[in-house]
Structure formats: C-alpha cells, structure tokens
Amino acid sequence: MPPESIPAAATDAAPAAAAPLLSVSGLTVSFDTPRGRASAINGVDFTLKRGELLCLLGESGSGKSVTLRALMRLLPERRSRVAGSVLLNGEDVYRLPERRMERLRGKAISMVFQEPMLALDPVYTIGQQIAETIVRHEGTSAAEAERRALELLEKVQIPSAKRRLHAYPHEMSGGMRQRAMIALALSCNPSLLLADEPTTALDATVQMQILLLLRQLQAELDMAVILVTHDIGVAAETADRVAVMYAGRFVELGSARQVLKDPRHPYTAGLLASTVQGDMRGRPLDTIPGAPPDLTALPPGCAYAPRCPYGDGSTLTASPPEVWLEPGRMARCVRAKAMAGATAVAD
Amino acid sequence: MSAFHPVHPLDPVPDLGGPRQPLLSVENLTKHFPLRGGFLGPKPVARAVDGISFSVAKGETLGVVGESGCGKSTTARLLMRLIEPDSGSVTFDGEAVGTRTGLSLRDLRRRMQMVFQDSYASLNPRLTIADSLAFAPMVHGVSRREATEVAGDLLGRVGLDPASFLRRYPHELSGGQRQRVNIARALALHPRLVILDEAVSALDKSVEAQVLNLLVELKNQFDLTYIFISHDLNVVHYIADRVLVMYLGKVAEVGPVEAIYGRPAHPYTRALFSARLSMDPDLRTMAVPLQGDPPNPINPPSGCRFRTRCPHAAPVCAAVEPALLDLGGGQAAACHLHDPQSGHPEAAHAA
Numbered sequence: 001m002p003p004e005s006i007p008a009a010a011t012d013a014a015p016a017a018a019a020p021l022l023s024v025s026g027l028t029v030s031f032d033t034p035r036g037r038a039s040a041i042n043g044v045d046f047t048l049k050r051g052e053l054l055c056l057l058g059e060s061g062s063g064k065s066v067t068l069r070a071l072m073r074l075l076p077e078r079r080s081r082v083a084g085s086v087l088l089n090g091e092d093v094y095r096l097p098e099r100r101m102e103r104l105r106g107k108a109i110s111m112v113f114q115e116p117m118l119a120l121d122p123v124y125t126i127g128q129q130i131a132e133t134i135v136r137h138e139g140t141s142a143a144e145a146e147r148r149a150l151e152l153l154e155k156v157q158i159p160s161a162k163r164r165l166h167a168y169p170h171e172m173s174g175g176m177r178q179r180a181m182i183a184l185a186l187s188c189n190p191s192l193l194l195a196d197e198p199t200t201a202l203d204a205t206v207q208m209q210i211l212l213l214l215r216q217l218q219a220e221l222d223m224a225v226i227l228v229t230h231d232i233g234v235a236a237e238t239a240d241r242v243a244v245m246y247a248g249r250f251v252e253l254g255s256a257r258q259v260l261k262d263p264r265h266p267y268t269a270g271l272l273a274s275t276v277q278g279d280m281r282g283r284p285l286d287t288i289p290g291a292p293p294d295l296t297a298l299p300p301g302c303a304y305a306p307r308c309p310y311g312d313g314s315t316l317t318a319s320p321p322e323v324w325l326e327p328g329r330m331a332r333c334v335r336a337k338a339m340a341g342a343t344a345v346a347d
Numbered sequence: 348m349s350a351f352h353p354v355h356p357l358d359p360v361p362d363l364g365g366p367r368q369p370l371l372s373v374e375n376l377t378k379h380f381p382l383r384g385g386f387l388g389p390k391p392v393a394r395a396v397d398g399i400s401f402s403v404a405k406g407e408t409l410g411v412v413g414e415s416g417c418g419k420s421t422t423a424r425l426l427m428r429l430i431e432p433d434s435g436s437v438t439f440d441g442e443a444v445g446t447r448t449g450l451s452l453r454d455l456r457r458r459m460q461m462v463f464q465d466s467y468a469s470l471n472p473r474l475t476i477a478d479s480l481a482f483a484p485m486v487h488g489v490s491r492r493e494a495t496e497v498a499g500d501l502l503g504r505v506g507l508d509p510a511s512f513l514r515r516y517p518h519e520l521s522g523g524q525r526q527r528v529n530i531a532r533a534l535a536l537h538p539r540l541v542i543l544d545e546a547v548s549a550l551d552k553s554v555e556a557q558v559l560n561l562l563v564e565l566k567n568q569f570d571l572t573y574i575f576i577s578h579d580l581n582v583v584h585y586i587a588d589r590v591l592v593m594y595l596g597k598v599a600e601v602g603p604v605e606a607i608y609g610r611p612a613h614p615y616t617r618a619l620f621s622a623r624l625s626m627d628p629d630l631r632t633m634a635v636p637l638q639g640d641p642p643n644p645i646n647p648p649s650g651c652r653f654r655t656r657c658p659h660a661a662p663v664c665a666a667v668e669p670a671l672l673d674l675g676g677g678q679a680a681a682c683h684l685h686d687p688q689s690g691h692p693e694a695a696h697a698a
Contacts, residue, residue, distance in 0.1 A: 059551035059552065059553065060522075060551055159639075173640035174415075174640060175639070175640040176640065203414035203415055203578070203640070203641065204414065204578065204580070204619060204622040204623070205414065205618060205619065205622045205636055205637040205641075206414075206640055207622065207624075208622040208624075208632060208635060208636055209635050209637075209638075211624075211632075212632070212633075212635055230551065230552065231624065232552075232626060233623075233624025233625065233626055234624060236624065236625050236626050236627055236628045236631070237624050237625055237628075237631055237632060239628070255628075256628035257628045257629065260626070260627070260628055261627075261628075270553065271552060271553060274552055274553045274555075274556035275552050275556075275581075275626070276555070276556065276559065276579075276581045276582050276584075276585045277581050277584075277585070277626065278580075278581055278584030278585060278608060280585055281584065281585055281604075284560050284563070285556040285559055285560055285585075286556070287553060287556040287557045287560060288553035288556075289557075291521050291523060291524075291554065292551075
C-alpha cells in the first residue's frame with residue numbers, strides 16, 4: 001500500500017566513542033494505592049543515542065507511560081517511590097535540585113502528550129505559550145521569542161502560521177493542536193523528546209500526518225525520541241528500536257525489524273499474532289488467554305508465565321534473566337534462543 | 348423454557364419478510380443538532396447525519412467506517428431511537444419504526460440492541476452483574492428467578508464463569524470482562540440486530556482479539572445481524588461483509604468488503620485506506636495521504652463535502668452534490684469522477 005519504503009535504521013552497531021544521550025539503569029517505580037503497593041516499573045535498563053527513535057510498546061498497565069514520566073521526574077513525589085538512575089548527558093536527573101530540574105524540563109527534555117487540549121493552557125494563545133517557554137529558558141526578548149514561535153509553527157507545518165500564532169487552543173482542530181503541542185515541545189531545541197501516545201486521539205488520516213512529521217523533525221533536528229504506543233503499526237512506522245514492555249519490564253528489545261519480524265519473547269509473538277489484519281478474515285484470531293497481571297500482586301517469577309503457551313507450569317522463583325542474543329538484541333525469556341522463527345506479523 | 352406461556356417474553360422474534368427482505372432499511376435519515384448563537388439570521392446547526400440511506404441484509408455484518416464527526420455514532424443512536432431523527436424513515440423487517448402504526452419503542456428494543464465503547468459507563472455501578480443482566484428480561488415480564496437463570500446462562504455464553512461473576516460489581520471487572528457483560532446484556536432479549544459502536548476500540552489488542560472471536564461465535568449461535576461501527580479499518584476488514592464509508596454526515600461509498608478494500612472508488616475511501624499503518628518496518632508510509640483535518644459539520648463545504656481535501660476536486664464538485672452512483676456488484680460511490688455525465692474533467696477516463 002505505501003508508495004515507497006525506507007528500511008528501518010540498521011541495528012545498533014554503535015560507534016564506540018559516542019557516549020549515550022540517555023542512560024537508564026535499575027529504574028523501579030512503585031505507587032502506594034489503597035490496595036497496597038503497586039509495582040509499576042520493576043527494573044528498566046536501557047541507553048539511547050542522540051538522534052535515535054525508541055518505541056515503548058505495550059498494553060495498558062505495562063508501565064510505558066510511567067517510564068516516560070519517571071525520566072522527566074514528573075511522578076508525584078509523595079505517592080511514588082522511584083529508585084535507580086537516569087543519566088541525561090551524564091547528569092543524574094534524580095540528584096538534581098528541583099530548580100535545576102525545572103530548567104532541564106522543556107529545554108533539554110520535553111514531552112508531547114496524548115490529549116493536547118489538556119496539555120495546552122486554554123487561556124493563552126499558542127504564540128504566547130511558545131514565546132513564554134523560550135523567554136523563560138533562554139532569556140531572549142519578547143520580540144525574538146515571538147519570531148521563533150512563528151518559525152516553529154512553520155516547522156510543524158501549520159498552515160497560515162502567522163494567524164495561528166494568535167489562536168487559542170479551542171479554536172484549532174485536533175490535528176492542529178497536536179502540531180502546536182509539538183512546536184511547543186520543540187521550542188528550546190530539546191535533545192530528547194518524549195511522546196506519550198501522541199496520535200492515539202487523532203483520526204487515521206491525521207495520525208499519519210503527525211507520524212510523518214515526527215519522523216521528519218527527528219531526522220532534521222537529530223533529536224532522540226522515546227515514543228510510547230500500544231499500536232504495533234505506530235512502532236512499525238516510526239521506530240529505530242522497539243522495547244516491548246510487560247508488567248513493568250522490558251521483555252524484548254531490538255531494532256524494529258528484529259522485534260516485529262522475529263519476536264523472541266512469547267508475549268511479543270502473541271501480541272503480533274492477535275493483532276487483527278484483514279487477511280485473517282474467516283478464521284478465528286489467535287489470542288493471548290487471560291489478562292495482564294495485577295501490579296499489586298506480581299508473581300515472583302516470569303509475570304507472563306500464567307498466560308504463556310510455552311509455560312510448563314514449573315514455578316520460577318525470580319524473573320527470568322535478560323538473554324542477549326546479540327549486541328542491542330534482548331529477550332527476557334528462557335526460550336529466547338529457541339523462539340527463532342516463531343510467529344511474525346509482516347509478510 | 349416457555350411451557351406455561353403461549354408466547355414467552357424471551358422467545359426469539361419471528362422472521363417476517365423472508366431472507367430476501369432487508370432486516371433494516373434506512374431512507375434519508377437526517378439529524379441536525381441545534382447550536383447556541385445565531386441571534387441574527389438562521390440558527391446554526393451541526394449537520395451530524397444528513398440524509399443517509401442504506402440497508403442491512405439478514406445475517407450480514409455491515410461495517411461502518413469514517414473519521415470523527417462523520418456521523419457514525421449519531422447514526423447508531425438514531426437507529427436505536429436514543430435520539431429522534433429530524434426526518435427520514437427506518438424500517439425493521441418490513442415494519443416501520445417510530446410511526447404511530449409501526450413498531451413501538453419497546454418492540455424495537457427487543458429486536459435491536461447496542462454495545463457501546465465505554466464498558467464502564469454503560470453499566471450501572473450500583474447493580475451487580477446479575478441484576479444488570481436480569482433487568483431487561485424482567486421489564487419484559489420474566490420472573491426474577493427465571494431472569495437470574497437467564498443471566499447465568501448468558502454469562503456462560505460470553506465466557507465468564509457465572510458462579511464467580513454474577514454477584515460482582517462492574518468496578519471489580521477488567522475492561523474486557525465488562526465488555527463481555529455488555530455483550531451478554533445486549534443478547535438478553537434475543538435481539539436480531541446488534542449495533543456495536545466501537546465496542547472493541549478501548550480494549551487492549553490481546554483482549555480485542557478475544558472479544559472479536561466471541562462476537563463471531565455469538566453471531567452464529569444466536570443467528571444475529573451486526574452493524575459494526577469502528578475507526579479501525581483492519582478490524583472492519585476482518586469482521587464485516589459489507590462496508591459503509593461515511594464522511595461529514597453523508598455516505599461516501601458502500602459495497603462488499605472485497606470491493607471496498609480491493610477497489611475503493613471514492614477518493615476519500617482511497618485516502619482513508621492509504622492512511623492505514625504499515626505493520627512492516629521495511630514498508631513505511633512515505634507520503635501524507637490527505638492534508639488537513641476533516642472539516643466541521645457545522646458549516647460543511649458546498650457540493651461534495653470531501654472536495655476541500657480531495658486531490659481530484661474540480662469546479663463541478665463545489666456546485667453539485669454528487670449522488671450515490673451504482674458501480675455494479677453492490678458497490679456505490681458518491682463521486683462525480685464515476686459519472687461521465689457529471690461534467691468533471693477527469694470523469695471520462697476514470698469511468
């Protein structure tokens with residue numbers, strides 16, 4: 001169906017010298033809830049290079065959005081417990097004083113949310129909101145900030161950008177608002193953009209426009225992006241690398257092609273097989289039985305074991321170790337090597 | 348089950364017109380929502396559904412697709428008479444709906460039921476699952492004891508263990524389980540037509556597949572007809588026999604699923620399909636299928652409503668509204684491109 005195609009970026013044969021932009025290790029997050037301690041993130045480790053697009057793929061409750069918020073230190077401090085380290089450009093985000101953190105947010109690292117109507121301020125124009133961010137972070141004059149705001153609206157391809165500068169969020173359509181949100185996030189040239197389901201609330205034709213825009217901006221600005229999605233299609237359209245999350249862990253990590261065409265974790269394989277495609281007409285869909293686990297009562301072993309078709313009923317006492325199949329290619333399953341050639345979604 | 352009653356309240360509604368008569372036919376259905384404002388001049392309206400006609404054959408699944416604001420959910424609510432249409436007629440198996448002499452609301456709701464997207468909002472949080480399921484049968488004159496039996500039986504049919512679910516409350520269930528309950532409730536009166544309005548859209552993919560399998564099974568078991576409304580073209584491709592494509596309150600195209608997916612005739616249908624996400628990282632979409640957002644139904648473009656985003660727009664498109672044109676094989680599209688008499692410059696070679 002697509003007119004042409006570009007291959008996903010090749011596997012990370014990292015240039016030895018380049019230090020990663022972001023390096024996350026041993027990240028755990030838990031929340032105090034009325035029903036007990038919910039373990040949302042249970043040990044996430046990864047690194048991200050400059051200019052790389054990583055998709056966190058998972059179902060609701062898998063911890064993908066919490067991971068994003070943890071990276072930006074946006075989780076409510078009273079109710080959440082965060083451990084581990086998040087190094088951005090070598091600085092540990094969780095050791096910075098709050099004042100430094102405020103300067104980092106919106107400048108080095110910024111975020112695009114699912115629902116721009118809730119993320120934008122309804123009583124300021126788009127232009128004012130972008131200009132305010134620029135003045136605050138860079139101390140430029142108001143006139144200079146407004147000129148930059150106009151440039152940004154043009155960069156995100158908002159038609160008649162000059163007029164839209166003075167528009168309020170409610171005066172724009174959903175697609176325009178999401179473009180404005182992206183312009184706001186880009187206002188101080190962040191080196192890391194976090195996008196939480198940025199196209200889920202949009203119509204199909206608009207979703208594709210925004211995904212193409214994100215891909216283009218990411219390449220143009222050499223910006224690292226972490227994109228959270230539940231939609232395999234979004235990952236296939238955008239990701240250099242894909243991390244599949246389940247019960248607060250990366251269960252699989254690799255290039256988009258590796259993960260989506262040669263899944264090595266039974267959950268990834270199940271997710272791919274149960275995603276509906278037209279050519280499955282007339283036959284029952286493969287499903288993953290059961291439901292994701294309760295985060296307040298995770299099993300001690302593999303969290304996916306109760307639903308796993310390969311599970312043999314033997315109880316693991318700890319989460320299965322990460323199995324590294326090659327550099328940058330991991331599956332957290334004792335069967336990772338044996339899974340080669342299992343279900344693949346693409347032709 | 349009905350030994351003591353000549354006609355038991357839960358006996359399936361008999362077929363009237365035979366297999367060839369459409370189960371549902373809709374003519375020129377229209378709903379304009381009045382808006383605030385308009386002190387001078389005419390009061391503004393949102394033309395949510397603007398004169399649509401279609402029919403649903405017995406035993407088929409009609410998929411309805413389109414972007415937000417195209418009127419798909421308003422259409423569903425009009426069919427269920429949750430809102431009253433401004434004009435147009437709806438006929439259910441030969442019987443008129445909403446007229447004085449036709450089917451009463453009560454009779455209609457026995458024949459037609461609906462499942463909504465938000466599984467939590469559609470269940471009463473203070474009723475147990477048993478009470479929610481038994482409610483409609485009791486309204487229709489079934490004893491509480493029998494209604495509770497029916498509830499247990501229905502839960503079993505949708506794959507939930509009655510012993511553990513009947514006494515629970517909606518908040519104790521997961522999204523997938525609640526949607527199963529909603530489906531069970533829709534089936535409690537043995538309807539002939541079930542409208543599924545984005546019924547699987549809020550579910551996680553692995554759960555969505557489970558519920559789709561269930562819907563296919565139940566359709567065969569209960570001899571149902573579905574209207575399946577969804578924005579997800581892959582799901583519609585999987586489940587629908589025929590597809591209705593809507594744009595801004597109008598029917599853009601309708602036809603068998605193979606024709607719509609294989610040879611889409613309306614430029615909007617083509618654009619919608621090329622906006623489908625690739626599942627293969629080696630086959631990424633490179634060109635934007637359509638510019639801009641869908642326009643506002645409050646002030647839709649004149650003539651063809653798609654012309655403002657259409658790559659083939661010509662002057663005739665602004666002047667004349669295209670009628671739904673039969674293309675053969677059950678496919679029809681509302682586009683001047685397919686009518687050599689329309690005066691569209693590209694019409695000749697396209698036809």
